Amino acid sequence: MRKESHQLLVTGSSSSSQHPKRRDCLAPDNHDIEQDDDDDAQSVQSDANEEGEGPSQYELMRDMGFEHLQYEEGDDMIATQRLEQRALRSAAMADDISGENRRAMNGIIERVTCVNFMCHSRLECELGPLLNFIVGENGSGKSAILTAITLCLGAKASTTNRGGSLKNFIKQGEERGFLAVWIKNCGDDAYEHDVYGDSIIVERHFSKSGTSSFKLKSGTQRLISTKRADVDDIVEYFYLQVDNPLNVLSQDNARQFLNSSSPALKYKFFVQGVQLEQLDKDYELIKQFLDAHTERIPQLEARVAQLTEIHEEADRVQKVIEGNKEMRAKKREYMNQLAWSQVAEQELVLQNYDRSVSEALRNIADAEQLRDAATQKLEIEDENLRRAKENLAALRSEEDGYKEAVDKATEDYNAASAELRSLHADERDIHSRLKGFADRVRELEGKIRDERQRLEDTSGDSRRETQARLDAAKARLQEVNQDISREIERRPSLDEQAAAARAETERIGQEVERKMGDVKSREARIRSLQQSRGSSSPYDAYDNRMPQLLALIDRDVRFSRKPIGPLGTKIRVTKPVWAPILEKTFGASLNGFIVTTHADQQHLSALIKRLGMSNVPVLIANTRSINTEGKEPDSQFDTILRILEFDDPLIRDQLIINSFIEQTIIIENRKHAEQIMFNGPAPQNVNACLALHDKKRGEGLRLATRGGNNVSTTPVVPNLTQKPRMKTDVSSQIDVQKEILAQNQHELDALRTELDCVRREEQHRGKEINTHMRRLDVLRKTARSMGATIREIEEELDVFDGADGRLNIFEQELAVAKEKREQFGGQYGDVNIRKTLQNAKVEETKRLLDAAKTTKLDFAARLDKANRTKEKREDLRSLALVAKNDAFDNLTEQQEIKAMVDRQRDEQASVVEEFTNHAAAVCPRRVDIPEGETHASIEKKMESLVAQLEKRRKNLGMTDEEANNRLVDAKAALEKMKTVCEVSKKHIEAIEVALCERLSKWRLFQRRISANSRTNFIYLLSERGYRGKLLLDHKRKKLRVQVEPDETRRKVSGRDTRTLSGGEKSFSSICLLLAIWEAMGSPLRCLDEFDVFMDNVNRDVSTNMLVDAARRSVGRQYIFITPNAIQGNARHAPDVRIIRLTDPRQRTLDEM
Missing domain, CATH: 1.10.287 (Helix Hairpins)
Incomplete structure (x- = not known):
């Protein structure tokens, strides 16, 4: 159950980034603890605040009226069944003292070193990979180990409740402190194993002046990085969550949670521990981001309208300038006409020779x-x-x-x-x-x-x-x-x-x-046909760059004759039943083009290559049509040629050359086709025959003879995912494919019956x-x-x-x-x-x-x-x-x-050479003289144009270049703003969809994690014969615990934890903690002084429960701190390491 909950958590937050950053989960302050004795008053005040303020729009969107919490009984039943199955597996492995537990290959802490930290000059602790009990007297450094782990792995000093800054942790009389944590890094999913090796050493150095720094080293003490971000990446990769108040329970947090926390504080610990609160904050931040960007849309649209007006004004001015350009061009034309009017007669003679040339x-x-x-x-x-x-x-x-x-x-x-x-x-x-x-x-x-x-x-x-x-x-x-x-x-x-x-x-x-x-293939074929019928573009079946290629061809004037293609768009199939088979027969030819010269072929091939297109052949056709008279089969047979219509005869000729369409007959019935092709010699002018497959509807057969008794039958299997490239009646094709699909489904049902x-x-x-x-x-x-x-x-x-x-x-x-x-x-x-x-x-x-x-x-x-x-x-x-x-x-x-x-x-050119040289001095490029125009009339028109141009320039007040630059800038600004507006709308829509999906998973996670916690709590209480309930009120944000220690009082629902004895209360809180731990995904769990208020009986039972729960959590590392000795079988188990620390003052005496 814990794995499933953790997986749901990861799924719900993975779309933000690969390793989502977590905010600090701060422990509650002392003021919250002092309110424990007045739970009812606090609850009433909280409800009053909620009713007064009212839920925000995000909270309404997130909770959806709490309808997902109506299935508590069914969820608990499912969680109970999973718990029973796990108990059966554990019973089956009873001979193995470690149960289901196995050592993790990475993500566990191997060693902790503290130098000048708190009251210790040097403190080292070797940790086991599974269960660790750190025992010792007060002041021996037990809690210092947890504090060192928390600080060294990047947590803030305030999260430890032992100091406001790192300098408060430096031993008195010393200037610098140093912490080091060894993290195991083996296995297939190790973190950058080629860089760090089998261990990652995280060091944190800090001084009295307030400076602090990190060092990342490999297992061989080689320095890798000094960036805090790299430390955060490693912590996130192994999901250590050292700043999670339930993941590493310090002394203060342990006392608050285990003994004196209120329902509201327990609920806060719960949502922080299982990451519900962090996910909620992340999604609320997304909602705020979404609202902020939604409010910008009207401003962007107003800006688009403003830029549109500016562009229209600039365009109007540019049109006036364009008119001036036409007048200037006319002026230059008049000047050229004046220069060449003297050589016009001689050029008329020369033109006749030019036509001959x-x-x-x-x-x-x-x-x-x-x-x-x-x-x-x-x-x-x-x-x-x-x-x-x-x-x-x-x-x-x-x-x-x-x-x-x-x-x-x-x-x-x-x-x-x-x-x-x-x-x-x-x-x-x-x-x-x-x-x-x-x-x-x-x-x-x-x-x-x-x-x-x-x-x-x-x-x-x-x-x-x-x-x-x-x-x-x-x-x-x-x-x-x-x-x-x-x-x-x-x-x-x-x-x-x-x-x-x-x-x-x-x-x-x-x-x-x-x-x-x-x-499935036939259904895909029908969908493809339906999409092609609803498409407005005839090029959907081709490479998506085909429209771009056609546009280049239309604009290119270097072709001697415009290329014909793609060929499939120029061919119509009059009998749709043959369309898929002919598509397969023609293959890539339908993607190609036809040109009439070798130069055009090279030029078009260069365009195709420039666009990165492939499988687009370019064929050279002879403009002389192929005569097939006397070369076709008898008229009683249909041929491929006879069922096709071509927009251009060159296409017909190429298919005749490449595919023999005039000598390939088509017969729907296979037996009839075999009789014609194989019973005796093939009909005259018949090269091959296409037939429909008699057993595989929608497929075809190609029948051919190679002389004598050498015959062949080759299957023709259409590509069902290929959209139609040739023009045909798509509705008829869809009907044929639906009939084939119905037959295939009928055959499938018969085969399933036979299989039974x-x-x-x-x-x-x-x-x-x-x-x-x-x-x-x-x-x-x-x-x-x-x-x-x-x-x-x-x-x-x-x-x-x-x-x-x-x-x-x-x-x-x-x-x-x-x-x-x-x-x-x-x-x-x-x-x-x-x-x-x-x-x-x-x-x-x-x-x-x-x-x-x-x-x-x-x-x-x-x-x-x-x-x-x-x-x-x-x-x-x-x-x-x-x-x-x-x-x-x-x-x-x-x-x-x-x-x-x-x-x-x-010879004629030498006559006009003198006149031509004179005119070329005025205008190097030769111009034509309009009919009826003289030198004087052209000169008069030119003077009128010069006067008009001068008047327009004075009216506009700007040059042509300034007006053109203004239009370009206005158009670019308008297009950019339109793009920004459209992209913003699309992003907002995508974020809204993603947020709804994530909130849905958040509700499911809240529902499942609650059921798992309730069920595990009841199961753990039963270890001592207790009964009880875990009451999770997500509406009022309260977590209450009801426990009945007396096994004989079956009809009593349970007592509030305040009425329990100290040992019973501590045992119940341990059960609650273990139930929540079962739902958490971190590989590291730490608990400080869990048995401080327990008697010997509750301490032994709680210790055994912690050990059993730890063994059920496969691959997890546990660190338990207690001032008391460990009794029972746990101290001799192979997966349990007991680390005994002594008072540093006693160590000094011993050394003396």
């Missing part, structure tokens, strides 16, 4: 494009041929492996068969020997009957009666032995049936798991074996009993006629013959079992041999396919090489034509 350039560009496409095609075919050759070589390198696998499987099969034949021979030999001894038994039994008849004739009625009893006993023994033999012979059959039932159960169980996976049946059969076979074993035990016991009876009767017969020697010899021989018969009968049964197992081994090796042969045949088919692919790639490369040579010839011809046109243009 441009046409020649276009022809050359087209020729270069054809050359690049042919070159790329040849490179692709070279690469395809290389890959085909590598694939063929790789397959051929695997050929020996497949042959060796078949040879190995054949060898295993032959060896298993030989072993089986050997077992058959052994079975025949043993059966022959068994039959021989059975015949010998029958022969001797006949001789014994004859001998007994002879003796009977000579011995009279008494001998006959005894002999009759002997015969009856032996006959009964023979029947029992026969029953034993039948049961032994029956065992192999039972084992085979049970093994078969187990195998069937395992097989159907695996089918159920696979079918459940199909159902085979499990019942398996249980039945198991019961049969158990019944067989019980019957065999009974028969063997009966046989032993009958053997004893026979020996007794034979002893009686020995009296008659001196126990005839001939009869004895026969009986001895009979006993030997029966022993041999039983021996060979057992061997016969063993051989039967071995033969059954060997049969199974032979079947398994035969199955492996068949599988190896099948794999080898598949490999041969793949090898043949790779060889034919290589030959096909060689032919395609030859065609590509011819096309490349033609393209280079065409390019040379176009370049010669361009050279002739260039010469003619240069």
Whole structure:
């Protein structure tokens, strides 16, 4: 229960930080203790304060009307059951004196050293890993050990109630003090073990001047750090909680809690000890932070509105400036027109030559494009041929492996068969020997009957009666032995049936798991389709950077022709049932783009690489359409091409080249598809066939022939998590997927029913074996009993006629013959079992041999396919090489034509060169002159523009650059403020959700920790026969204890602790402390002078209770301080270390 509570605490606070910082849990002051005698008055005053002030909004949100505390009875019942289970486990481990306890590998204190601390010049204490009792007289340094641990691990001096500052702890007459604590640091979860080693040494130095410092050292005394924050991190990592008033109970706190604390103070100790108060403060701080930031939202929105007005004003001014820019550009244009108007006529002549040159350039560009496409095609075919050759070589390198696998499987099969034949021979030999001894038994039994008849004739009625009893006993023994033999012979059959039932159960169980996976995948597919139907973007099925890539393509003007893609968005499937299978068939091609030049391919590939996208192929297409006339199958067949619609014919051509869509037919029925593809030669112009799987709805099959009887059937399994990339009727796809899902669920239900049946059969076979074993035990016991009876009767017969020697010899021989018969009968049964197992081994090796042969045949088919692919790639490369040579010839011809046109243009250019140089001096860049414009009209327009620009500049009062900077700054400020506002709203919403969740866990933690404490308190009281209750009033923040020490007063609810004797009160308080400790998660628990007011009886019981509770807390270290000696078994237990301290003054005398 303590572990669960601690886990809930960690879960509730872990989202703030990895190691949440704790505030100091201050012990209550003396004023609170003085009010103990007036509990009622204090309670009334507290209630009055609560009613007067009223709960805060956070408290209402946290408590939720205390509805979670209405299930106290049920919570206590659950806590009681857990406590009983733990008691049972402890009882089971009663032989181990340490119970469930085990030493922790880290987080425990190994040693404490004090120098010039309090009244001690030097005080050292070695602590055990589990239970430590520090005993000694007053002034010997017992409490100083706890104080040193508290201060050295970072707590404030005021938390010890022994001084206000560290300088008060320095020994009188000394200037400096020093504390050191060794913390164990082993195990897998050690703290930075590579830095600190097996121990972490924490040192705290302080002086009379008020200075204080920390040092962190490794186990080898190497200095690691001097930062207090590092000390806090280590304390937080090991969850030591030295500032928790219930974790380290000093003398004052122990007296307050154990003897004189009020209900309110007990409740305060409780919520501090189990961290409820700290969590409450943390969450209240979050609520205050949330309220403060919520109040800022209106201010942020007002600031956004203000910045919007400033931006609108700056934008208005900028638009005016933009108008001025247009006028200035017009002015520059007029100036350029004036400069070039004198050369306009000569340029008109030159333009005709330019058009001729441009046409020649276009022809050359087209020729270069054809050359690049042919070159790329040849490179692709070279690469395809290389890959085909590598694939063929790789397959051929695997050929020996497949042959060796078949040879190995054949060898295993032959060896298993030989072993089986050997077992058959052994079975025949043993059966022959068994039959021989059975015949010998029958022969001797006949001789014994004859001998007994002879003796009977000579011995009279008494001998006959005894002999009759002997015969009856032996006959009964023979029947029992026969029953034993039948049961032994029956065992192999039972084992085979049970093994078969187990195998069937395992097989159907695996089918159920696979079918459940199909159902989950199908449901995911339906959700994906529904999301794609509700999505407004056609690119949801692609990389999330696809819209960014498309935007770059739209803005880029360097493409000779805009790339087409992604291809999936440009294809529509007219028959939705085939959409998932075609998505799998086309694969990554649907993510790709199509361009028409090699330069465009390189440029687009660079954009894709810049965005970090992958699996986006870029294909180069020829603008000439592919003619499929005479190359498609008969019109009676649907092909992939015939059920697709394309937004661009280039997409169709690429899929024809890469996927043979014009020669791949589609047939829904698998049997019909197999008849068409495999019964005789495949139809004309049919490369492959796609069919729907007849047993796995939603999946497909690809059927292909490779010549002759070499056929293949390859499964096509769609990716159910892939959203549709091609356009189709999504509703129809959803309906199809729902039908498939319904069928899968129906099949799953049938498999579950079948699994229940085979499990019942398996249980039945198991019961049969158990019944067989019980019957065999009974028969063997009966046989032993009958053997004893026979020996007794034979002893009686020995009296008659001196126990005839001939009869004895026969009986001895009979006993030997029966022993041999039983021996060979057992061997016969063993051989039967071995033969059954060997049969199974032979079947398994035969199955492996068949599988190896099948794999080898598949490999041969793949090898043949790779060889034919290589030959096909060689032919395609030859065609590509011819096309490349033609393209280079065409390019040379176009370049010669361009050279002739260039010469003619240069002749005309020399005519206008003089005019052009003059105009270039005014305007280097050539401009066009509008039709109908003259030099004078242009000059008049320019003068008008100059006057307008001067007037606007005077009206604005700022330059263009100042106006532009003002607009940029206003826009940046507005965007930043909008972002701040939106982020603040999102953060507030997220914090509200997190706070509600944490408060819900806080209430659950409060509920569970209360139940655990109540139950543990009752359980601990029962150790002395006491009865009582722990009354936790979370509304009024009171913790009351009712105890009834008198076991005979069953009907009395209990007395207030103030009416108890000192020992009873101390014992009850110890029970309360242990109940709360059970709920705490710290690995260190310390208690100072817990038995100061106890008599010897209560002290012994309390000590034993503390020891038992400590042993139940696995991995926890306990330090108990008492001035009294430890009695009983605890002092000799291996997990208990008793540390006896002496008065430092006595130590000085001893040294003298």
